[in-house]
Amino acid sequence: MNNGFRRLTILTAWALFAFFGVLILSLSGFVTPARLVAVATSPRVLFSMKISVGAAMLATLLSLAVAIPTGYALSRFEFFGKRAIDLALEIPMVVTPVALGALLLMFFNTRLGELIQQSRISFVFEFPGIVLAQFVTTVGIATRMLKTTFDEIPARYEAVACTLGATPAQAFRLVTLPMAVPGILAATVLTFAKCIGEFGATIMLAGSMPMKTETLPISIFMRLSGADVEGMAVLILILLGVGLSSLALVKSLIRRSYD
Amino acid sequence: MIELQGVHARVGSFRLADIHVAIGPGDCHVIVGPTGSGKTFLLETLIGLRPMEAGTIRIHGQDVTGLPPNQRQISYVPQDICLFPTLTVRQNIQFGLDLRPRFDSQDLAFVGRLVDFLRLSAILDRYPRNLSGGERQRVALARALATKPALLVLDEPFSAIDHSLREEIRRMIKDLLEEFKTTTLIVTHDLDEAFFLGDRISIILGGRIVQSGPRDEMYYHPKSLPAAEFLGIRNLFAGRVEQLAQHEITISSPDLERTFTVPCRCAHKRFTAGQAIRFGIRSEAVHILRHQPTPEDSRLVFGARVRRVFVRGTMHTLIVELGTPRPVTVEIDLHDAAMRKLGVTLGAALQVSLNPRHIFLLPEPA
Numbered sequence: 001m002n003n004g005f006r007r008l009t010i011l012t013a014w015a016l017f018a019f020f021g022v023l024i025l026s027l028s029g030f031v032t033p034a035r036l037v038a039v040a041t042s043p044r045v046l047f048s049m050k051i052s053v054g055a056a057m058l059a060t061l062l063s064l065a066v067a068i069p070t071g072y073a074l075s076r077f078e079f080f081g082k083r084a085i086d087l088a089l090e091i092p093m094v095v096t097p098v099a100l101g102a103l104l105l106m107f108f109n110t111r112l113g114e115l116i117q118q119s120r121i122s123f124v125f126e127f128p129g130i131v132l133a134q135f136v137t138t139v140g141i142a143t144r145m146l147k148t149t150f151d152e153i154p155a156r157y158e159a160v161a162c163t164l165g166a167t168p169a170q171a172f173r174l175v176t177l178p179m180a181v182p183g184i185l186a187a188t189v190l191t192f193a194k195c196i197g198e199f200g201a202t203i204m205l206a207g208s209m210p211m212k213t214e215t216l217p218i219s220i221f222m223r224l225s226g227a228d229v230e231g232m233a234v235l236i237l238i239l240l241g242v243g244l245s246s247l248a249l250v251k252s253l254i255r256r257s258y259d
Numbered sequence: 260m261i262e263l264q265g266v267h268a269r270v271g272s273f274r275l276a277d278i279h280v281a282i283g284p285g286d287c288h289v290i291v292g293p294t295g296s297g298k299t300f301l302l303e304t305l306i307g308l309r310p311m312e313a314g315t316i317r318i319h320g321q322d323v324t325g326l327p328p329n330q331r332q333i334s335y336v337p338q339d340i341c342l343f344p345t346l347t348v349r350q351n352i353q354f355g356l357d358l359r360p361r362f363d364s365q366d367l368a369f370v371g372r373l374v375d376f377l378r379l380s381a382i383l384d385r386y387p388r389n390l391s392g393g394e395r396q397r398v399a400l401a402r403a404l405a406t407k408p409a410l411l412v413l414d415e416p417f418s419a420i421d422h423s424l425r426e427e428i429r430r431m432i433k434d435l436l437e438e439f440k441t442t443t444l445i446v447t448h449d450l451d452e453a454f455f456l457g458d459r460i461s462i463i464l465g466g467r468i469v470q471s472g473p474r475d476e477m478y479y480h481p482k483s484l485p486a487a488e489f490l491g492i493r494n495l496f497a498g499r500v501e502q503l504a505q506h507e508i509t510i511s512s513p514d515l516e517r518t519f520t521v522p523c524r525c526a527h528k529r530f531t532a533g534q535a536i537r538f539g540i541r542s543e544a545v546h547i548l549r550h551q552p553t554p555e556d557s558r559l560v561f562g563a564r565v566r567r568v569f570v571r572g573t574m575h576t577l578i579v580e581l582g583t584p585r586p587v588t589v590e591i592d593l594h595d596a597a598m599r600k601l602g603v604t605l606g607a608a609l610q611v612s613l614n615p616r617h618i619f620l621l622p623e624p625a
Contacts, residue, residue: 156337159308162328163335164355164406174354178345 030233059134071146101204129206149183266314289457355406
């Protein structure tokens with residue numbers, strides 16, 4: 001390969017890394033170790049971390065629970081409304097999270113929404129609202145990724161399993177699902193990362209109540225609103241730490257599943 | 260007995276039309292056809308992966324047409340083998356048995372026999388990604404046979420295997436099918452494979468079976484021009500039926516400028532006097548004479564000259580021009596040793612003979 005071209009592409013990659021490095025390093029001017037410890041161990045921040053991780057995990061599980069069968073159906077079968085469903089998956093990508101959150105809020109003001117609110121689980125300004133907002137913004141991407149994963153696994157594997165006596169459900173569970181594990185883990189990483197950083201839809205539906213619905217991204221916004229730049233910088237570092245370590249964990253799981 | 264009767268199926272604009280195949284117990288039936296002729300589609304229809312428009316599939320007399328693939332007792336080894344990559348070789352082989360509520364020691368003993376026969380005992384704990392092409396094929400065969408299916412179906416069984424391993428795997432499959440007396444249907448585009456493995460052969464062209472029959476009959480006596488052309492027979496000539504007897508037929512050929520008699524079973528059922536036909540002969544059935552023929556010799560003998568020689572390993576294909584008033588070329592396949600013995604070289608003058616017993620007759624296509 002042309003040496004100049006090779007250098008140019010590698011330089012671009014390093015420039016991108018340097019750009020993010022400079023952004024993160026710029027935090028150092030605002031964070032002192034003492035301040036980091038103080039903010040990170042404050043009950044309000046610990047609560048934010050807890051509900052951020054908890055809600056992201058629940059929303060990720062929910063997204064996958066819907067995305068795996070939906071992705072499989074879109075990949076394998078021809079059925080009425082397939083194109084419309086495929087198009088609907090794009091909604092979270094073309095509509096901003098704030099608009100999605102507003103849509104959810106408006107839905108809960110309809111008769112059906114109010115009926116749901118009055119049942120056991122209440123969503124507006126509550127923890128389930130955070131989970132729902134994160135679910136709505138991520139389920140489309142998770143489904144799209146899993147559809148691609150199933151597309152890459154030839155249906156012939158299932159056909160072979162069926163000729164050996166497996167029902168279609170057994171063929172899926174015993175053959176296709178294990179083969180899809182790397183793709184499922186990759187979808188998990190992306191969904192979780194997107195959930196933990198979700199802001200727009202969450203603040204619209206669940207609000208920003210300290211010690212109740214204040215996730216880490218909302219907490220960052222609240223600190224900025226209160227002109228607490230140092231506190232905000234610490235929270236950004238915490239969010240980065242939580243997000244990147246979760247990603248690293250899942251990526252190592254993916255690598256192990258490939259080995 | 261496995262029977263496909265009047266099977267019709269369609270995918271997009273492609274149709275399988277009026278497929279009839281009957282496979283006797285323990286027989287190996289090969290369906291051979293070019294790419295895009297509907298071989299894999301036919302297999303998928305037989306297995307139950309594609310819906311049929313009409314027809315019946317019977318296995319040992321039981322109509323399985325409406326049954327799903329997991330209830331048909333047909334094991335399938337696809338072109339790309341499809342070993343389950345997350346399972347070990349042992350788990351792959353036992354996949355079908357593990358799905359059953361229970362299996363007994365006889366089933367396990369049968370699997371053990373398969374494993375020994377296919378020389379798989381050393382690789383049972385390996386994953387498919389660590390296997391060679393030949394090993395993968397052997398594991399796929401063991402997996403397919405472990406459930407003792409009524410029919411084993413192999414789709415292009417050698418396409419994923421290196422050329423150097425093909426002969427070994429071919430022999431292994433032949434031995435395996437003989438040892439376990441498995442009723443088998445193979446589809447392939449490769450004529451060598453078809454004639455090596457098949458007890459009976461069907462030719463499929465454009466979604467239709469154009470001819471079925473025992474191996475030797477198929478090899479020497481194609482019954483239609485498309486079948487003859489697919490079988491790679493290039494010595495085809497125009498002719499006309501002059502006279503019909505019960506078991507022979509007299510042909511005149513404007514190409515060869517001869518009139519001759521060819522043995523033909525049920526000639527009067529297939530042809531009529533005055534009918535335009537084609538006739539042909541395989542290139543290995545055209546002989547070079549070392550001596551002048553005697554007057555009693557019933558063969559068709561022509562003076563000829565070698566115009567081209569193609570070398571394929573130890574085999575040579577000669578293109579010779581017959582000494583007929585109108586130039587006609589004939590292909591002859593000859594072994595290297597025979598070439599040397601007969602002293603055949605480019606441009607050499609020869610005497611070639613066409614034995615009427617090896618001539619087959621085809622109706623002129625409409």
